[in-house]
Amino acid sequence: MKPMRRLLLTTLAVSFFACLTAQKPAIPKPGATAVKGRNISITLTPLKNCKVYLGSYYGKGRALVDSTFLDEKSHGVFKGATKLTGGIYFVVTPQLTIQFEVLMGLQQQFSIVADTSLKENAVITGSLDNDLFKNYSAFSITKGRYINELQTAFRNTPSTGDSIRLRNELIKTEKEIRDYQENISKKNPGSLLAMLLNAMKRPTAPPIPVINGKPDSLYPYRYVKDHYWDEVNFNDDRLLRTPFFEPKLDEYFKNMVVPDPDSIIREVKYILLSARTGKEIYSYLLTKFTNKYMNPEIMGQDKVFVYLFENFYARGDTLLLNPASRKTITERAYSLMANQIGQAAPQLNLTDTSGKISALYHISAPFTLVTFWDPNCGHCKDEIPKLDSFYRAKWKKYGVAIYSVNIYENEIPAWKKFIKEKNLSAEWIQAYETKEAKIAVEKAGLPNFRQLFDIYKTPTTYLLDKDKHIIAKQLSLEQFDDLIELKRKK
Numbered sequence: 104m105k106p107m108r109r110l111l112l113t114t115l116a117v118s119f120f121a122c123l124t125a126q127k128p129a130i131p132k133p134g135a136t137a138v139k140g141r142n143i144s145i146t147l148t149p150l151k152n153c154k155v156y157l158g159s160y161y162g163k164g165r166a167l168v169d170s171t172f173l174d175e176k177s178h179g180v181f182k183g184a185t186k187l188t189g190g191i192y193f194v195v196t197p198q199l200t201i202q203f204e205v206l207m208g209l210q211q212q213f214s215i216v217a218d219t220s221l222k223e224n225a226v227i228t229g230s231l232d233n234d235l236f237k238n239y240s241a242f243s244i245t246k247g248r249y250i251n252e253l254q255t256a257f258r259n260t261p262s263t264g265d266s267i268r269l270r271n272e273l274i275k276t277e278k279e280i281r282d283y284q285e286n287i288s289k290k291n292p293g294s295l296l297a298m299l300l301n302a303m304k305r306p307t308a309p310p311i312p313v314i315n316g317k318p319d320s321l322y323p324y325r326y327v328k329d330h331y332w333d334e335v336n337f338n339d340d341r342l343l344r345t346p347f348f349e350p351k352l353d354e355y356f357k358n359m360v361v362p363d364p365d366s367i368i369r370e371v372k373y374i375l376l377s378a379r380t381g382k383e384i385y386s387y388l389l390t391k392f393t394n395k396y397m398n399p400e401i402m403g404q405d406k407v408f409v410y411l412f413e414n415f416y417a418r419g420d421t422l423l424l425n426p427a428s429r430k431t432i433t434e435r436a437y438s439l440m441a442n443q444i445g446q447a448a449p450q451l452n453l454t455d456t457s458g459k460i461s462a463l464y465h466i467s468a469p470f471t472l473v474t475f476w477d478p479n480c481g482h483c484k485d486e487i488p489k490l491d492s493f494y495r496a497k498w499k500k501y502g503v504a505i506y507s508v509n510i511y512e513n514e515i516p517a518w519k520k521f522i523k524e525k526n527l528s529a530e531w532i533q534a535y536e537t538k539e540a541k542i543a544v545e546k547a548g549l550p551n552f553r554q555l556f557d558i559y560k561t562p563t564t565y566l567l568d569k570d571k572h573i574i575a576k577q578l579s580l581e582q583f584d585d586l587i588e589l590k591r592k593k
Contacts (some may be wrong), residue, residue, distance in 0.1 A: 190344015208232030
């Protein structure tokens with residue numbers, strides 16, 4: 104099967120729709136009442152006495168949405184009291200093999216006749232959207248072949264005059280394709296094909312303009328970003344039933360959006376508020392952004408997740424979740440609220456190895472590294488001595504303080520043994536929370552240090568400035584070292 108998106112995205116791809124033979128489009132009259140439900144007749148030879156399925160794209164995945172039983176004559180009907188969400192669908196055999204794709208528009212009373220050995224010759228009758236695409240397919244394939252011929256001739260011509268002529272012909276032909284697409288949108292603005300063509304558009308970056316004698320090198324970027332979503336409605340549920348909307352969305356955040364959390368939040372807010380009236384797409388996008396930024400790849404982007412929780416879930420959108428997901432998201436949000444980059448670190452008043460209380464905020468140092476670890480954790484056994492090596496080699500002379508926390512109050516012997524065996528620097532504050540202190544925090548209903556510092560793995564490390572504001576977290580020791588060097592130079 105050749106995915107429909109390839110034909111829509113390029114003029115060179117071949118699709119089964121190019122060979123469809125369909126009747127003249129049955130265009131609904133203005134004011135006509137749309138037929139309720141779906142009734143899609145299918146004859147798929149040589150399959151008999153078996154079940155076949157109707158599937159659809161769903162974001163980056165696929166889903167089976169309907170089925171029918173083929174009788175002795177290879178005939179069945181996909182039917183239901185409600186219409187399917189518009190988009191790109193496909194017919195699937197009992198062996199779960201995709202046969203061919205179908206545009207599912209507003210008209211869902213049509214017929215399909217096909218053969219599993221001749222997928223490209225499927226015949227769809229009674230569907231305006233598939234008729235439109237048949238014509239577009241034939242046009243784009245013809246023009247695509249011509250463009251290919253022109254490009255080949257352009258590469259092989261030694262004549263400057265011929266090169267200019269061929270280039271002009273290329274420009275002319277590409278414009279004809281764009282004009283054809285624009286004409287579809289103008290004449291059939293509500294059609295699925297028009298929506299698909301609009302959704303796939305990528306703006307072409309203009310040349311760098313010269314303003315007051317100086318080139319504005321950022322103008323092409325700003326232009327593409329400003330026009331990236333032209334004619335795309337984020338509340339259109341049909342976008343989910345295409346294989347190209349979510350990749351385009353990912354491309355936008357990767358290439359067009361500055362990766363700092365505040366820039367991401369502005370984009371996410373706009374998209375979600377625009378999608379809010381969609382029946383399916385709003386919850387899908389909210390879930391997508393939640394999963395992406397709950398545990399982000401880039402430090403500090405968890406601020407986006409906290410924003411989502413405070414401005415969407417905490418205001419009622421937890422109704423979209425099952426109880427287990429609601430619990431996970433709520434707990435994760437509360438674990439991140441107190442340790443955002445730029446915020447003051449939560450207070451720590453823990454007991455050191457001598458039995459005295461050592462307060463984090465009593466430390467006077469240009470930088471403080473706070474690390475939470477477990478003496479029985481294999482990774483910690485490697486990382487904590489490595490941290491000590493960085494401290495002895497560089498950080499100590501820089502005035503960096505180390506506040507080291509054993510996260511388990513019942514592992515005191517193993518903790519002290521490890522400190523002694525690895526000869527960890529005596530200048531470190533080595534501390535833990537006593538059992539009594541832990542019980543007192545629980546009785547008071549206060550968050551414990553594990554929640555306040557989001558300790559879900561060990562070691563977990565934070566870098567604080569002189570005022571105990573969080574500079575960085577969850578980096579490698581090498582990255583912490585680079586950051587300390589950078590901050591010192593500034």
